Amino acid sequence: MMSTADEPIVRLRHPGRWVAAAVIVFLLVVFIHFVATAPKLRLDLVVGYLFEKSIMLGLVKTLQLTVIAMLVGAVLGTILAVMRLSENPVLRSVAGGYVWLFRGTPILVQLLFWFFLGTVVPQLSIGLPFGGPDLISWPTNTVITQFTAAILGLGLNEAAYMAEIVRAGIGSVDSGQREAAEALSMSPWITYRRVILPQAARLIVPPTANQTISMLKLTSLVLVIGLPELTTTAQLIYGRNFQQIPLLIVASLWYLVLTTILTVIQNRLENRMSRGVRR
Amino acid sequence: MMVEAINVRKSFGAVEVLKGIDLTVDAGEVVSLLGPSGSGKSTFLRCINHLERIDGGEISVNGELVGYRRQNGRKYELRPRETAAARRHVGMVFQRFNLFPHRTAVENVMEAPLFVKRETRAAAKQQALDLLDRVGLADKAAAYPAQLSGGQQQRVAIARALAMRPTLMLFDEPTSALDPELVGEVLEVMKGLAAEGMTMIVVTHEIGFAREVCHRVVFMDAGVVVEAGPPQQVLTNPSHARTRTFLQKVL
Numbered sequence: 014m015m016s017t018a019d020e021p022i023v024r025l026r027h028p029g030r031w032v033a034a035a036v037i038v039f040l041l042v043v044f045i046h047f048v049a050t051a052p053k054l055r056l057d058l059v060v061g062y063l064f065e066k067s068i069m070l071g072l073v074k075t076l077q078l079t080v081i082a083m084l085v086g087a088v089l090g091t092i093l094a095v096m097r098l099s100e101n102p103v104l105r106s107v108a109g110g111y112v113w114l115f116r117g118t119p120i121l122v123q124l125l126f127w128f129f130l131g132t133v134v135p136q137l138s139i140g141l142p143f144g145g146p147d148l149i150s151w152p153t154n155t156v157i158t159q160f161t162a163a164i165l166g167l168g169l170n171e172a173a174y175m176a177e178i179v180r181a182g183i184g185s186v187d188s189g190q191r192e193a194a195e196a197l198s199m200s201p202w203i204t205y206r207r208v209i210l211p212q213a214a215r216l217i218v219p220p221t222a223n224q225t226i227s228m229l230k231l232t233s234l235v236l237v238i239g240l241p242e243l244t245t246t247a248q249l250i251y252g253r254n255f256q257q258i259p260l261l262i263v264a265s266l267w268y269l270v271l272t273t274i275l276t277v278i279q280n281r282l283e284n285r286m287s288r289g290v291r292r
Numbered sequence: 293m294m295v296e297a298i299n300v301r302k303s304f305g306a307v308e309v310l311k312g313i314d315l316t317v318d319a320g321e322v323v324s325l326l327g328p329s330g331s332g333k334s335t336f337l338r339c340i341n342h343l344e345r346i347d348g349g350e351i352s353v354n355g356e357l358v359g360y361r362r363q364n365g366r367k368y369e370l371r372p373r374e375t376a377a378a379r380r381h382v383g384m385v386f387q388r389f390n391l392f393p394h395r396t397a398v399e400n401v402m403e404a405p406l407f408v409k410r411e412t413r414a415a416a417k418q419q420a421l422d423l424l425d426r427v428g429l430a431d432k433a434a435a436y437p438a439q440l441s442g443g444q445q446q447r448v449a450i451a452r453a454l455a456m457r458p459t460l461m462l463f464d465e466p467t468s469a470l471d472p473e474l475v476g477e478v479l480e481v482m483k484g485l486a487a488e489g490m491t492m493i494v495v496t497h498e499i500g501f502a503r504e505v506c507h508r509v510v511f512m513d514a515g516v517v518v519e520a521g522p523p524q525q526v527l528t529n530p531s532h533a534r535t536r537t538f539l540q541k542v543l
Contacts, residue, residue: 192343193390193449197404197456198379201372207407211394289393289436 058259071246085168090175115173124166128238182213215286222279301348311515324502327512383453387465391437398433423451443474463494
């Protein structure tokens, strides 16, 4: 005999999702048809310029600037974060002042400041202050090239933001962890390196990936000090041939490729960092 | 004398939580600190390991002043690195276990020998596996803390503290965060340690453990030691009204 308890279970159906998906696919098809058949869009130029030599050089410059500026930012930012959380009031104030200054002024101004440093400080020297004799000195303009000015501007600015990200990460580690490390007679340095930072890293990775992706595009600001990276190179080319949209598509495609690679790396890192975390 | 505390005072802001504690613990002795919450027993335990700075009096472990160096009739505060070195012979077990969640059980136990004592990886691993075996968790060496029950985590935490070969073990309410059915396995490990002659100071609410294992029970209330003595005396026939009221509530 069939009892009502044996009646089959019907899961909730979602017809709306199918309708929405169909609408979106239709719109995509319309868009692709439009792009493929628009004669003035010059997709042939997009393909032609995608691997063009100056575009490639711009791409390499963008990558160099992003990687070096992020390295400077991450290392200096971590040091600043540890300083801000230190018991030492001098270290705390110095780090606080740094973050205040570099977050509080526009990055464009900072880039230009480093680039034009030579106009107010013609010689960079190591020696005694207040007019004492110099031990070594260089003309500022040989030290501050477009590239070093770009790295200083982007990296030092990034450090201020990274400092706050790392500080938040460290702050979220349970205070019992530090106590356990201390009770095992770990020195403050070992405690940070082996206990606090590895756990903070899990929370630092997503916002840092965000910052890196943001930096990728922020590097186009070095246009103001005349350093041609990806966006600037595309602009230089369409300044000559007036094919703005195709060249902007070329640049955008490369940014998308780089962002995709960074996202994959981010996911890998997040998986690695979540060791021991119950999901 | 393993631990000697003389007139220890400690305040948090305007609140004085330790109002002159005197206590001596001999080598091989197992002492439990009993008392209502807020009586200062956990704070006192943490002072013995200098996790809390004391504001007055002094504590010595193995004849060495904790957290300070005596010179020219003054006590100079030690640097964090020096304090760390002085803690080597004192193991501590926390109420909330505080295992390192990003490392497996065996890695938790290996951590301090590897990075504090600079032992070789092979030696540290062998010792860690032996210690995990001793607390009955040889089969959980590769598990992360989140994969272990509370009782198992606390046993790993005991193994981790023992890995530094301490001569004194401090337990801060080691079973208070555990489900009732897991308390026994942790107390068993602690009984084993006591039987081997480890010097132990245990902050606990487990009256049964205090009665059965401890040589001495110290009852604290409102930042002072109210009475201390053998468990039969303090737990069965307390001489102070405050002790009696407390025992009536917990028994």
